[in-house]
Amino acid sequence: MSRSDRICRLITALAGILALAVTIGVPLGYFTVSYHYMHGTLDAEAETGAAVVNGIINSNPLMWQFEHVRLSEMLDRRPHDRVPEERSIADLTGTVIAESLDPLRWPVLSGTCGVYDAGTMVGTMKISRSLAPLLWDTASVAAGSLLVGLLFFSVLCTLPLRAVKSAYNYLQESEKRYRSLYESMKEGMALHRITYDEYGIPVSFSVVDVNPSCCRLLGFTREEMLGKDGDELYSGTVAGYFPEILRAASTGEAFSFDFVQHATSQRLHVAVFFPEPGFFAFLLEDVTQRKADEEQIRRLAYYDSLTGLPNRILLMDRLEQILAKARREKTRFVLLFLDLDRFKVINDTMGHAHGDQLLIQVANRLRHVLRSSDTLARIGGDEFVVLATLDGEEMNVAHLAQHLIDNITTVYPVSSREVYASTSIGIAVFPDDGSDCNSLLKCADMAMYAAKEAGGKGYHFYSPEMNRKAHARMELETNIRHALEQEEFFLEFQPIVNAGDGRFIGVEALVRWQDPERGRILPDLFIAAAEESGLIVPLGEWVLRTTCRKMKEWCEAGLPPCLVSVNVSGRQFSQPGFTDAVCSIVRETGIDPRFLALELTETSLMADGEAAVKALGKLKELDISIVVDDFGAGYSSLGYLHKFPIDRIKIDRSFIRDLGNQSNGRAIVEAIIALASRLNLHVVAEGVETSDQLDFLKEQGCHEVQGYYFHRPLSEETLMALLEEIKENPVPLFASPEGETIAISLAT
Amino acid sequence: MASTVKNITSLSLVIIGLLFLPALCQARAELIRINGSGAAVDILRPMISAYAKQHPNVKFVVNKPLGSKGAVKALLAGFLDIAVSSKVVTREEAAQGASFSDYGRIPLAVVSPAAVGKQDITTRELTDIFSGKVRQWPNGEPIRIILRPRDDIDAQILAGLSPGMDAALRSARKRPGMIFAATDPEATESILRTPGAIGTAALSCVISAKGRLKAFRLNGRAPTPVGIADGTYPLAKDVRFVTTSRTTAAARDFLRFVYSAQGRAMAKKEGVLVTAMDEKNP
Known part of the structure; x- marks a missing residue:
């Protein structure tokens, strides 16, 4: 029989008992109370009547029993709405002396009281009433109670039974649901019973129940696990936590722990809870993968994925630690900031993948050179930081820096090519150069820049002068930005002429800065700062737009058109919207793009050769000329050269300057011109200052030249005057330093 | 000595006799116990007084009226010598020895x-x-x-x-x-x-x-x-005397007085219509 059936039977029985109690109890109670009330009433009436009879007796003690009339009259005295009664007075022999009788139905209830003469009982007064009306009333009450009892029974039976059945159904469904959940849950669940010794002290535990996931996690069948001792089941790994489990059971605190299964090397997380006294349960979760993931995340968060070295976050953390320790122990430590020399060129020319290979090799070398107690971190592209404690004098630091430079400066094999690399190191010392992490790092960074400026492949200690220079650089950047807003920049134009006959070919637009306070600022000062800060992009765009406007103005002024070259920085060229910006400016100003030339360095073009090919192609569609500037000074890739739609190459001025001194310079210029000739490219030589240089270039077949030999950069007014003059009279333009007169005319 | 003792004994007997004389006289007095209907008893009172004067040794006991029925019961129980009733003697009462004699209304x-x-x-x-x-x-x-x-x-x-x-x-x-x-x-x-x-x-x-x-x-x-x-007044109570065989001679003698001309005259005076004849005394 199920528990539900037992409860139903119990409820039915209780309902029956209660209904029976109502059915019987109410009429029984009514009858009992009414019976006692009637009995009491009869006794009271008999007592009252007896008191009257006593008076009659005492007034006539000898003959009282013959005072029939008086006694009868007394018995006849009844209330107006009297209940039928039999009233009688009898002597001690039972002989009735007087009576007043109403017809009474059976059964009859009587109340009796003695009558007395001088304290001696001489007879009895008896009053009787029929119980029939009470029985009828009781029967009516019983009938009503029966109805109420039946109703009570039905209500007590149906409602609770319905509730019980509903509750049981709900309970069964709930149990089924939870059982399903219990058996299908991914986490293992194991219920244990605590075993006590004869003194009531818990000594061990055994398994009471497990779910399938628990069997799977622990590698046992359910049958193998049930009843098994906990120590045996968990191979003693959980036994150490047993006291903690018992303590948690007594305090009700949450408790959890991890353990590793030796057989499977699985790491299981166990949450312990206590479903009832004397028992505890394990919620087992396989956290092997999660722990590995956490470790991976930790590595990703704190380590450089390329080299495996600590990243900037971990470096800062360790820096904080070593800083705190140094403050506490009043010791010193050193921070070395390493930056590979010319790594950008390597990265740009060989691609990032090759750059990454180089970085890995450098990191490995550094790792082997340093002590295990030192911290080596990679905090940027080619930036490494070494954190080392100072055991002796600063000379040791210099030795360490030089040791690092010596070990790094070598040739590295990168994808079957050999790449030479060196490094510059900036050194900052705690507490001399800074008292917090950021200032120390900043100082080391500045010292590194100082080492770079000194030519690289060296180290430099931080000094306050570096800080001043850094501030000056920052101020310069601010001023450039301000100058752009205030239009303090202007253009000058250096003419380019035909090397053979001196005809005017065009001009190269050159940006100049006239600061209202500091006067004219050299391009070498602000161009580098603009490149570094990124301001070269808006500045370059300003130069291009201004040049195009001037060209339009000259055209509208009726001046003869000429080729105008505009320098484009590598950073500007690598902007995603560069070609669109050029197109937009050309359309906006309405110039003839055939007279516009853009000068780009080899390095700019080679940074992303494929993208450069596409960009140059778009520019060529507009008929814009492309000039490779400073050819030979950068990292040339002849393989790409023939792919670019180049119109001219401009030989770097350093080669022209060296023409008179070194035979190597002549050979390079000859080679460049020969190469250009083979590729059908025009060659422009810049920085021509002497007739010897001009003669050599003419001899080698150089097409065009520019330099002080012919013209210094001209102001716009001078250029316009020159163009006006060319338009009116194609006369010799100027006399060369050697006194030779050159006739100049507009090239067509 | 012997005569002295004899005298003393005789004297003692005389003294004892004197001491018990009232009791002996009392024992010889006749007691007549009468009860019944209140009105009827009231009628008898002048007759009782007259009879008592003529017969000083006769004592009457007339208690609070018991009523006709009660008096007859008391008579049958031996508590009375004469019952004066306005009711008819029932068969049960007659069976128990009660006998009656009508006197008037x-x-x-x-x-x-x-x-x-x-x-x-x-x-x-x-x-x-x-x-x-x-x-x-x-x-x-x-x-x-x-x-x-x-x-x-x-x-x-x-x-x-x-x-x-x-x-x-x-x-x-x-x-x-x-x-x-x-x-x-x-x-x-x-x-x-x-x-x-x-x-x-x-x-x-x-x-x-x-x-x-x-x-x-x-x-x-x-x-x-x-x-x-003459039957023009409708309301009247009977007066009858009830006796038993135990009724004493004195009581019967009293009843003869009641039924006598003197007694009837006294009853008429009390407003009774005497219907009994002198000859019909019990």
Whole structure:
């Protein structure tokens, strides 16, 4: 029989008992109370009547029993709405002396009281009433109670039974649901019973129940696990936590722990809870993968994925630690900031993948050179930081820096090519150069820049002068930005002429800065700062737009058109919207793009050769000329050269300057011109200052030249005057330093 | 010495005899115990006084009236020598040894205190009064009914006046606040002391009240022996004497006096219509 059936039977029985109690109890109670009330009433009436009879007796003690009339009259005295009664007075022999009788139905209830003469009982007064009306009333009450009892029974039976059945159904469904959940849950669940010794002290535990996931996690069948001792089941790994489990059971605190299964090397997380006294349960979760993931995340968060070295976050953390320790122990430590020399060129020319290979090799070398107690971190592209404690004098630091430079400066094999690399190191010392992490790092960074400026492949200690220079650089950047807003920049134009006959070919637009306070600022000062800060992009765009406007103005002024070259920085060229910006400016100003030339360095073009090919192609569609500037000074890739739609190459001025001194310079210029000739490219030589240089270039077949030999950069007014003059009279333009007169005319 | 002792003994006997003389005289006195209907007992009182004067050794014991039925029971139980009853002796009583002798009839008057200001009354008026339809005397005083027990002979006689009167009496008994009087003396006493009272009383009682009770003329006829004799007055109580074989000779001698011409004369004086002949004394 199920528990539900037992409860139903119990409820039915209780309902029956209660209904029976109502059915019987109410009429029984009514009858009992009414019976006692009637009995009491009869006794009271008999007592009252007896008191009257006593008076009659005492007034006539000898003959009282013959005072029939008086006694009868007394018995006849009844209330107006009297209940039928039999009233009688009898002597001690039972002989009735007087009576007043109403017809009474059976059964009859009587109340009796003695009558007395001088304290001696001489007879009895008896009053009787029929119980029939009470029985009828009781029967009516019983009938009503029966109805109420039946109703009570039905209500007590149906409602609770319905509730019980509903509750049981709900309970069964709930149990089924939870059982399903219990058996299908991914986490293992194991219920244990605590075993006590004869003194009531818990000594061990055994398994009471497990779910399938628990069997799977622990590698046992359910049958193998049930009843098994906990120590045996968990191979003693959980036994150490047993006291903690018992303590948690007594305090009700949450408790959890991890353990590793030796057989499977699985790491299981166990949450312990206590479903009832004397028992505890394990919620087992396989956290092997999660722990590995956490470790991976930790590595990703704190380590450089390329080299495996600590990243900037971990470096800062360790820096904080070593800083705190140094403050506490009043010791010193050193921070070395390493930056590979010319790594950008390597990265740009060989691609990032090759750059990454180089970085890995450098990191490995550094790792082997340093002590295990030192911290080596990679905090940027080619930036490494070494954190080392100072055991002796600063000379040791210099030795360490030089040791690092010596070990790094070598040739590295990168994808079957050999790449030479060196490094510059900036050194900052705690507490001399800074008292917090950021200032120390900043100082080391500045010292590194100082080492770079000194030519690289060296180290430099931080000094306050570096800080001043850094501030000056920052101020310069601010001023450039301000100058752009205030239009303090202007253009000058250096003419380019035909090397053979001196005809005017065009001009190269050159940006100049006239600061209202500091006067004219050299391009070498602000161009580098603009490149570094990124301001070269808006500045370059300003130069291009201004040049195009001037060209339009000259055209509208009726001046003869000429080729105008505009320098484009590598950073500007690598902007995603560069070609669109050029197109937009050309359309906006309405110039003839055939007279516009853009000068780009080899390095700019080679940074992303494929993208450069596409960009140059778009520019060529507009008929814009492309000039490779400073050819030979950068990292040339002849393989790409023939792919670019180049119109001219401009030989770097350093080669022209060296023409008179070194035979190597002549050979390079000859080679460049020969190469250009083979590729059908025009060659422009810049920085021509002497007739010897001009003669050599003419001899080698150089097409065009520019330099002080012919013209210094001209102001716009001078250029316009020159163009006006060319338009009116194609006369010799100027006399060369050697006194030779050159006739100049507009090239067509 | 012997004569001295003999004298002393004789003297002692004389002294003892003197000491017991009253008791001996008492033992020789005759005791007659009489009880019964109150009105009938009242009639006998002058006769008892007269007889007692003639017979000093006869003592009468007349207690509070027991009523006719009670007196007969007491007689049969040996507690009385003579019972004076207004009721007929039943067969059961006769079977137990009771024997009776009719003596006469006495008018039963409808009475009230003298101050109610009314002389005549009709059966209809009487019925209305007892049924509660009329509740005030003509002088405005409330009518207070003095009822007799259902088994009392006065009540039965009054109920026999008319069917309406019988119903009126039953109705009156059921009304709350009614005054009941068990015996004739109690009834007379109640009427006398209750203002505006109305009830019944034997003519002897009216006579002995000496004007304090007013007897109404019923339907124009006064309650007199003549009215009973000629049948014009309807209400009358019988007077009969009940004796047994145990009735003493003294008691029987007293009854002879009652039935004598002297006794009958005295009874007539009390308002009794004596119907018994002198020769019919028991």
